[in-house]
Amino acid sequence: MSQRSYGQFCPVAMAAEVLCTRWTVVLLREMVAGSTRFNDLRRGVPRMSPALLVQRLRDLEDAGVVRRVAGRDSGVMEYHLTPAGRELETMVEAMGHWGQRWVTSELTLQQLDASLLMWDMRRKLDLKPLPRRRSVIQFLYAEQTPVDRSWWLIVDPDARGAGAPVDLCSVEPGFDVDLYVASDLRTMTAIWMGLDTVRAAVDSGRLLLTGDADLAANMQAWLGLSPFAKTRKLAS
Amino acid sequence: MSQRSYGQFCPVAMAAEVLCTRWTVVLLREMVAGSTRFNDLRRGVPRMSPALLVQRLRDLEDAGVVRRVAGRDSGVMEYHLTPAGRELETMVEAMGHWGQRWVTSELTLQQLDASLLMWDMRRKLDLKPLPRRRSVIQFLYAEQTPVDRSWWLIVDPDARGAGAPVDLCSVEPGFDVDLYVASDLRTMTAIWMGLDTVRAAVDSGRLLLTGDADLAANMQAWLGLSPFAKTRKLAS
DNA sequence: CAGTATCCGATGCGATACTG
DNA sequence: CAGTATCGCATCGGATACTG
Numbered sequence: 291m292s293q294r295s296y297g298q299f300c301p302v303a304m305a306a307e308v309l310c311t312r313w314t315v316v317l318l319r320e321m322v323a324g325s326t327r328f329n330d331l332r333r334g335v336p337r338m339s340p341a342l343l344v345q346r347l348r349d350l351e352d353a354g355v356v357r358r359v360a361g362r363d364s365g366v367m368e369y370h371l372t373p374a375g376r377e378l379e380t381m382v383e384a385m386g387h388w389g390q391r392w393v394t395s396e397l398t399l400q401q402l403d404a405s406l407l408m409w410d411m412r413r414k415l416d417l418k419p420l421p422r423r424r425s426v427i428q429f430l431y432a433e434q435t436p437v438d439r440s441w442w443l444i445v446d447p448d449a450r451g452a453g454a455p456v457d458l459c460s461v462e463p464g465f466d467v468d469l470y471v472a473s474d475l476r477t478m479t480a481i482w483m484g485l486d487t488v489r490a491a492v493d494s495g496r497l498l499l500t501g502d503a504d505l506a507a508n509m510q511a512w513l514g515l516s517p518f519a520k521t522r523k524l525a526s
Numbered sequence: 527m528s529q530r531s532y533g534q535f536c537p538v539a540m541a542a543e544v545l546c547t548r549w550t551v552v553l554l555r556e557m558v559a560g561s562t563r564f565n566d567l568r569r570g571v572p573r574m575s576p577a578l579l580v581q582r583l584r585d586l587e588d589a590g591v592v593r594r595v596a597g598r599d600s601g602v603m604e605y606h607l608t609p610a611g612r613e614l615e616t617m618v619e620a621m622g623h624w625g626q627r628w629v630t631s632e633l634t635l636q637q638l639d640a641s642l643l644m645w646d647m648r649r650k651l652d653l654k655p656l657p658r659r660r661s662v663i664q665f666l667y668a669e670q671t672p673v674d675r676s677w678w679l680i681v682d683p684d685a686r687g688a689g690a691p692v693d694l695c696s697v698e699p700g701f702d703v704d705l706y707v708a709s710d711l712r713t714m715t716a717i718w719m720g721l722d723t724v725r726a727a728v729d730s731g732r733l734l735l736t737g738d739a740d741l742a743a744n745m746q747a748w749l750g751l752s753p754f755a756k757t758r759k760l761a762s
Numbered sequence: 763c764a765g766t767a768t769c770c771g772a773t774g775c776g777a778t779a780c781t782g
Numbered sequence: 783c784a785g786t787a788t789c790g791c792a793t794c795g796g797a798t799a800c801t802g
Contacts, residue, residue, distance in 0.1 A: 575798090
């Protein structure tokens with residue numbers, strides 16, 4: 291048995307050998323959420339070095355959790371979960387629910403990351419409450435460093451060929467902005483996590499919406515929330 | 527944020543910070559299984575050093591997962607799961623099921639450990655199919671080193687005050703033996719994990735039962751199996 | 763029984779720069 | 783875009799011995 295093995299036949303230990311190494315579960319969460327390409331995965335684990343990311347992907351490939359394949363169109367490499375990998379969804383969800391319930395908001399909201407928040411929001415944005423035309427929403431976090439201060443979500447329900455229906459930019463995309471969303475990052479993160487609401491934040495002045503009145507009125511609806519937002523928090 | 531933190535507000539990452547450190551999940555599995563005292567926990571994680579064990583227990587205490595209390599009788603220190611800790615059972619089970627399904631038997635059965643197997647068996651032994659009198663069953667793993675070669679399970683359904691209904695000894699307890707169970711450790715482990723059966727092992731000569739005929743005939747019934755034994759294996 | 767104390771070695775992993 | 787390559791340190795944790 292390898293040096294780092296637990297030396298236990300117990301299935302829990304066998305699974306832990308594969309899963310309980312640094313970054314692995316966080317990476318899996320990003321894969322479960324749907325990212326398949328190297329640089330998309332990087333956006334989900336921005337503080338992980340590329341070298342370590344590729345090492346973990348190889349480890350998971352060896353463990354039968356991930357398969358590396360040439361993308362159907364474009365031929366670009368993609369990382370897909372195998373059936374074994376897809377069955378880890380249960381465990382990733384169990385961990386997320388537990389984290390939402392038992393890790394204090396105080397601790398959680400010390401770990402702010404604008405790029406990660408926007409990347410997650412982009413994925414969960416709900417198109418249904420949005421107009422059929424293209425909408426551009428700019429997020430402003432005034433207290434952040436320049437690189438994290440401004441973000442644009444471009445929603446285009448009609449975009450067929452050209453990528454996803456929601457694009458995320460951190461540089462001016464050149465379109466007119468329909469709605470400006472200004473707040474501090476902590477407030478926006480708390481809303482995303484279900485610890486706060488758009489209404490409460492607006493009323494207390496922590497969130498300022500400027501522009502299209504319909505978009506503003508609908509924000510709680512089109513703003514998708516974290517998959518764990520509905521889990522009731524129990525920690526103090 | 528600490529050096530080792532993931533720096534993510536995502537609940538999965540927050541939970542992973544607590545749980546995905548070396549030995550932690552394996553230790554939790556032993557706690558979920560019911561062990562509370564330091565040396566009982568050690569038997570469940572025999573290859574973990576006592577220093578690291580106590581460190582992990584402190585870490586889990588800080589995370590609100592474990593509470594260290596003086597035992598009701600005896601005043602001996604005990605480690606109990608808090609409500610937050612008990613809710614980790616779902617995740618530990620999810621990992622165990624996944625391990626049983628997707629880690630190959632070949633890999634699993636390379637990690638044999640007689641003391642761990644006997645310790646787990648002791649806990650799961652089913653008293654109902656056993657006689658009402660005291661029964662002593664000796665396990666013999668001829669190929670193992672002297673210290674791992676002989677084990678006694680002493681089942682005493684009437685033992686009220688004196689500890690558990692099933693005692694495990696690795697030294698001759700001085701009682702007459704009712705049943706001798708001789709096999710290689712791999713076979714016994716495979717049976718425990720649901721990858722083999724008493725019948726098949728006896729028929730093929732890998733398991734030899736000597737002594738009380740009723741005890742022998744009932745073995746598959748009184749021998750409790752791993753909590754994951756019924757999970758169907760899918761890995762090649 | 764329930765831990766402490768100490769030491770030291772491997773290695774995990776972070777940082778950074780580079781490439782086809 | 784999708785990775786490689788290299789370096790070097792911190793630290794994790796394994797081993798062992800000891801104690802109230």
